[in-house]
Amino acid sequence: MTVRDVSGIPQEANKVGTGKKAAIITFGCQMNEHDSEVIAALLESMNYCHTPSPEEADLIVINTCAVRQKPEDKVSSLLGKYQELKKEKPDLMIAVTGCMTQQEELAAYIRDRFHHVDLILGTHALPRLPSLIAMITEHKGRIVDIEEDYPDREGLPISHSSSFKAWLPVIYGCNNYCSYCVVPYVRGRERSRSLRDILNEASDLGAKGFIEVTLLGQNVNSYGQDLAENVDFPDLLMALNDKSGLKRIRFMTSHPKDLSDRLIEAVKNGDQICEHFHLPVQSGSNRILEKMNRSYTREKYMELINKIRASIPGVAITSDLIVGFPGEEESDFLDTLSLVEEARFDNAFSFLYSPRKNTAAAMLSDQLSAMVKNDRLKRLNEIQHRISKEMNHNLLNKVVEVLVDGPSKSDPAFQTGRTRTNKLVHLSADVDLSGKVIAVRITEAKTWNLHGELAEGIK
Numbered sequence: 001m002t003v004r005d006v007s008g009i010p011q012e013a014n015k016v017g018t019g020k021k022a023a024i025i026t027f028g029c030q031m032n033e034h035d036s037e038v039i040a041a042l043l044e045s046m047n048y049c050h051t052p053s054p055e056e057a058d059l060i061v062i063n064t065c066a067v068r069q070k071p072e073d074k075v076s077s078l079l080g081k082y083q084e085l086k087k088e089k090p091d092l093m094i095a096v097t098g099c100m101t102q103q104e105e106l107a108a109y110i111r112d113r114f115h116h117v118d119l120i121l122g123t124h125a126l127p128r129l130p131s132l133i134a135m136i137t138e139h140k141g142r143i144v145d146i147e148e149d150y151p152d153r154e155g156l157p158i159s160h161s162s163s164f165k166a167w168l169p170v171i172y173g174c175n176n177y178c179s180y181c182v183v184p185y186v187r188g189r190e191r192s193r194s195l196r197d198i199l200n201e202a203s204d205l206g207a208k209g210f211i212e213v214t215l216l217g218q219n220v221n222s223y224g225q226d227l228a229e230n231v232d233f234p235d236l237l238m239a240l241n242d243k244s245g246l247k248r249i250r251f252m253t254s255h256p257k258d259l260s261d262r263l264i265e266a267v268k269n270g271d272q273i274c275e276h277f278h279l280p281v282q283s284g285s286n287r288i289l290e291k292m293n294r295s296y297t298r299e300k301y302m303e304l305i306n307k308i309r310a311s312i313p314g315v316a317i318t319s320d321l322i323v324g325f326p327g328e329e330e331s332d333f334l335d336t337l338s339l340v341e342e343a344r345f346d347n348a349f350s351f352l353y354s355p356r357k358n359t360a361a362a363m364l365s366d367q368l369s370a371m372v373k374n375d376r377l378k379r380l381n382e383i384q385h386r387i388s389k390e391m392n393h394n395l396l397n398k399v400v401e402v403l404v405d406g407p408s409k410s411d412p413a414f415q416t417g418r419t420r421t422n423k424l425v426h427l428s429a430d431v432d433l434s435g436k437v438i439a440v441r442i443t444e445a446k447t448w449n450l451h452g453e454l455a456e457g458i459k
């Protein structure tokens with residue numbers, strides 16, 4: 001029988017890291033960042049100390065992303081590099097986890113190609129990380145655990161990377177099966193957390209002085225549909241708004257096919273709920289949207305964002321776009337350009353279509369060349385960058401509320417933070433304002449960010 005200590009860690013695991021250092025490398029989305037915060041806390045409870053430098057580490061954990069080919073290639077080259085490191089440090093343990101390893105073929109590829117990898121762990125098996133590391137430490141050998149058994153994640157420790165902002169998953173997995181997407185295959189079916197568990201965690205964060213949470217889900221709109229209790233996402237949002245004590249509540253990602261009027265009302269009426277929707281459209285062509293299995297038309301999508309803008313003044317809308325989907329004709333691409341002109345997103349993240357193993361779109365015959373894809377990405381970004389700058393210009397001389405994150409990574413003379421509409425603001429101040437909610441007058445508008453100065457009244 002496995003004896004567990006207070007944090008649910010097997011007793012045989014909680015001393016394994018004594019005198020050792022661990023480095024965590026994270027690829028991908030906010031859900032992966034959150035998983036890495038859980039990994040960090042699990043390793044802390046095993047007595048590992050964290051190091052940002054893999055060269056110094058006794059254990060390296062790589063948390064992978066499989067949403068496109070690029071992050072997968074980066075993992076392969078890292079593993080190549082660590083093969084040399086392991087020759088110098090034979091006791092170095094290397095673990096690979098995340099969305100790449102949850103796929104049997106890719107887990108086997110890593111197992112057979114990189115013999116210096118000790119542990120291959122899927123996204124679902126995360127709670128077993130401590131006992132697996134303990135087993136390898138004691139018995140040596142290699143372990144592959146990509147079981148799809150969804151062990152309970154409630155109560156796992158978390159080491160938040162900020163003392164005032166936190167990721168807060170509300171639903172795991174996705175049932176949508178968009179034809180280009182690997183997520184349902186690596187994150188599984190939709191599983192909502194209970195309202196009570198989410199409220200408890202949020203209130204606990206509020207009590208600890210956290211200011212902002214971002215609710216995470218591949219499609220938060222589906223929240224509650226798999227629960228016995230009669231609750232949905234707008235209910236959850238309003239409960240957090242009224243009871244958590246948090247000042248800012250964000251959420252991502254909403255699927256346009258089932259974003260309800262009640263959700264728009266909740267964002268409009270909830271004082272703590274930030275006025276920003278991240279609403280991936282992916283394409284402006286109905287023919288391509290159908291091939292993507294997105295379940296909405298461009299007309300329905302435009303209707304939705306017009307409704308949001310009519311209901312919530314000053315709301316920000318951002319999106320995701322894919323160019324070069326199999327079979328995308330020039331006319332389809334022009335539909336995407338005209339939608340971007342019409343929608344006027346505050347910002348949009350545009351990606352080259354990247355075939356993912358086992359997805360329906362990867363099996364389509366009419367894959368486009370890299371040249372066509374890159375040309376379309378360039379043309380799309382030119383338009384969106386112009387619009388982003390114009391949208392930022394609307395805030396010139398306005399006073400906005402900013403939560404300061406801390407010194408700017410690019411220029412420490414400045415501090416950066418985000419508005420409620422998630423716009424990045426740089427400002428100069430001679431005191432550290434990290435974690436403060438301040439009023440800023442916008443003095444300059446650029447494509448990706450705004451510059452400002454302190455305005456009356458620090459809250």
Ligand code: SF4
Nearest residue numbers: 174177178181183218
């Ligand atoms: S909604 Fe579609 S794109 Fe988003 S995670 Fe689910 S399958 Fe992937």
